[in-house]
Amino acid sequence: MAVTSAPIAAAGRQGQSWSHVIAFVVMVGFFAIAPLFIYPLFLMKALCFALFACAFNLLLGYVGLLSFGHALYFGWASYLSAYAAKAWGFPPEFAILTGAATAAVLGLIAGSIAIRRQGIYFAMITLALAQMMYFFAVQAPFTGGEDGIQSVPRGWLFGLFDLRDQMTMYIAVLTIFLACFLLIYRIINSPFGEVLKAIRENEQRAISLGYKTDRYKLMAFVLSATFAGVAGATKAIVFQLASLTDVDWPMSGEVVLMALVGGLGTVFGPVAGAFIVVAMQNYLAQVGQWVLVIQGIIFVLCVLLFRRGVVGELAHYLRIRL
Amino acid sequence: MSETILATENLTKEFAGFVAVANVNLRVERGTIHALIGPNGAGKTTCFNLLTKFLQPTQGRIVFKGRDITALAPADVAQLGIVRSFQISAVFPHLTVLENVRIALQRRRGASFDFWRSKRVLDQFNERALKLVADVGLSDVVHVAAVELPYGRKRALEIATTLALDPEMLLLDEPTAGMGHEDVARIAALIKSVSANRTILMVEHNLSVVENLCQRITVLTRGRVLTEGDYQTVSNNPEVREAYMGTGHA
Ligand SMILES: Nc1ncnc2c1ncn2[C@@H]1O[C@H](COP(=O)(O)OP(=O)(O)OP(=O)(O)O)[C@@H](O)[C@H]1O
Numbered sequence: 001m002a003v004t005s006a007p008i009a010a011a012g013r014q015g016q017s018w019s020h021v022i023a024f025v026v027m028v029g030f031f032a033i034a035p036l037f038i039y040p041l042f043l044m045k046a047l048c049f050a051l052f053a054c055a056f057n058l059l060l061g062y063v064g065l066l067s068f069g070h071a072l073y074f075g076w077a078s079y080l081s082a083y084a085a086k087a088w089g090f091p092p093e094f095a096i097l098t099g100a101a102t103a104a105v106l107g108l109i110a111g112s113i114a115i116r117r118q119g120i121y122f123a124m125i126t127l128a129l130a131q132m133m134y135f136f137a138v139q140a141p142f143t144g145g146e147d148g149i150q151s152v153p154r155g156w157l158f159g160l161f162d163l164r165d166q167m168t169m170y171i172a173v174l175t176i177f178l179a180c181f182l183l184i185y186r187i188i189n190s191p192f193g194e195v196l197k198a199i200r201e202n203e204q205r206a207i208s209l210g211y212k213t214d215r216y217k218l219m220a221f222v223l224s225a226t227f228a229g230v231a232g233a234t235k236a237i238v239f240q241l242a243s244l245t246d247v248d249w250p251m252s253g254e255v256v257l258m259a260l261v262g263g264l265g266t267v268f269g270p271v272a273g274a275f276i277v278v279a280m281q282n283y284l285a286q287v288g289q290w291v292l293v294i295q296g297i298i299f300v301l302c303v304l305l306f307r308r309g310v311v312g313e314l315a316h317y318l319r320i321r322l
Numbered sequence: 323m324s325e326t327i328l329a330t331e332n333l334t335k336e337f338a339g340f341v342a343v344a345n346v347n348l349r350v351e352r353g354t355i356h357a358l359i360g361p362n363g364a365g366k367t368t369c370f371n372l373l374t375k376f377l378q379p380t381q382g383r384i385v386f387k388g389r390d391i392t393a394l395a396p397a398d399v400a401q402l403g404i405v406r407s408f409q410i411s412a413v414f415p416h417l418t419v420l421e422n423v424r425i426a427l428q429r430r431r432g433a434s435f436d437f438w439r440s441k442r443v444l445d446q447f448n449e450r451a452l453k454l455v456a457d458v459g460l461s462d463v464v465h466v467a468a469v470e471l472p473y474g475r476k477r478a479l480e481i482a483t484t485l486a487l488d489p490e491m492l493l494l495d496e497p498t499a500g501m502g503h504e505d506v507a508r509i510a511a512l513i514k515s516v517s518a519n520r521t522i523l524m525v526e527h528n529l530s531v532v533e534n535l536c537q538r539i540t541v542l543t544r545g546r547v548l549t550e551g552d553y554q555t556v557s558n559n560p561e562v563r564e565a566y567m568g569t570g571h572a
């Protein structure tokens with residue numbers, strides 16, 4: 001009995017990662033040819049947000065924790081990355097690492113405070129902490145206040161690649177994105193990730209099985225904050241700028257929107273969601289304030305009509321996992 | 323000869339002045355199936371929540387295998403070997419039957435913070451998981467998401483998951499509630515078979531299940547222990563008939 005069923009168990013999982021492999025190849029293929037017909041700067045922006053959304057999705061989609069303050073990690077990592085590159089003359093790889101480490105530490109602190117709260121209280125505490133750090137960013141001298149940190153040097157990656165060249169920068173950003181994307185994929189599909197899903201599904205039950213769920217949630221929170229940090233830190237290098245926009249609360253809302261539009265708890269959804277939202281903002285820029293209204297409408301439509309998000313609906317329609 | 327595995331001393335729980343559990347002194351002997359019965363709202367589930375530390379007692383002590391566990395966290399209690407089920411079936415709805423059971427097996431592996439490792443390392447548990455799944459009669463739905471199972475089969479899955487931890491002591495809150503006749507018989511037989519070298523404390527409304535399975539019965543009403551004994555003694559107690567069964571039937 002057990003002997004005959006074991007291969008079926010393996011086959012079941014094999015079948016599902018198969019669709020992931022194809023989707024990944026399609027995604028990489030798209031990014032490889034995209035610079036031929038889309039501005040690299042737009043692509044780089046979208047990639048940074050895609051990573052940010054993936055990091056956020058790790059928390060909401062796979063642990064069920066709604067952080068409403070993820071701009072904190074994205075924005076502060078971007079400040080520290082910009083500052084390290086400009087004031088300390090760090091090469092870009094170390095500047096980005098500095099940003100990521102900052103986000104990890106902030107994630108550990110904020111996570112330790114928020115993790116014991118449930119549901120809406122968790123969201124409120126993450127928002128409150130992010131707002132606190134926003135005001136700190138406004139006041140602190142080194143962030144440059146309203147001006148932000150400008151003309152950050154892109155520098156030479158590993159002392160070898162001149163990032164002032166747009167294509168070189170694009171390849172660097174794409175590499176960072178893909179590495180983090182694969183790492184997040186691994187986290188979701190690790191023994192640790194299985195416990196996270198169990199906590200998302202039924203935390204009380206996970207506790208009754210002997211899991212100290214707070215520790216798992218905190219670990220996931222720190223990982224999510226760190227990846228959000230990599231995204232923010234990279235963005236600062238690409239745009240040679242760190243500003244208040246990236247630590248402000250609308251940024252926290254935007255990442256929720258991206259994950260939701262693409263599909264929560266799907267692997268590729270946040271990437272699609274980020275591209276859709278960034279593209280929308282770009283092409284609708286001329287209509288000014290209406291962008292916000294249109295974003296709001298999309299948000300409502302998603303919640304009402306496409307609960308699974310674009311990628312989620314597609315996966316549902318094709319009966320595969322994406 | 324007999325040894326107490328779990329005991330409480332004056333266990334009390336108040337909710338904003340309302341006493342849900344009052345001075346309960348419970349003694350569960352190792353290797354027995356012990357029933358906790360009583361009318362709705364008697365405090366049975368609250369008792370379970372206290373014993374597994376999902377609730378903090380207002381007063382009293384809980385001793386498991388001679389060790390005071392009153393101050394432990396619920397996950398610690400589970401790791402010591404007291405594993406509970408819930409009155410409302412508790413499965414991981416969007417995980418498959420196999421994955422549900424594996425989550426429990428995985429816990430005993432320890433070191434589950436390894437986010438850098440592939441979950442393929444968990445395949446080592448498949449055989450054991452499939453055996454447990456077969457024991458509760460779910461072999462035909464191994465890869466079905468738990469949410470899609472009918473109620474009775476969810477309960478069966480919950481029991482398989484609980485058994486995966488191989489706990490010394492099982493706390494089952496109304497394991498047969500809401501089940502059809504056939505399922506009740508299957509679960510009762512399963513409980514009997516797993517009781518071999520374990521201790522079971524169960525809340526159960528189905529009295530024929532209690533009669534068939536349980537060596538000892540504690541009757542709770544309004545948070546207090548009304549009486550205790552074997553099925554004969556308890557069911558002949560006029561107070562119990564009045565409080566629990568209602569003098570009219572049974
Ligand atoms: N968290 C809580 N806060 C306030 N009151 C509670 C809480 N939990 C339980 N109670 C109350 O304590 C009493 C005992 O509830 P409990 O769930 O333990 O009863 P029970 O014996 O399990 O009943 P049933 O047979 O219906 O499951 C009830 O009156 C209930 O309303």
Ligand SMILES: [Mg+2]
Nearest residue numbers: 366367368409
């Ligand atoms: Mg109850």
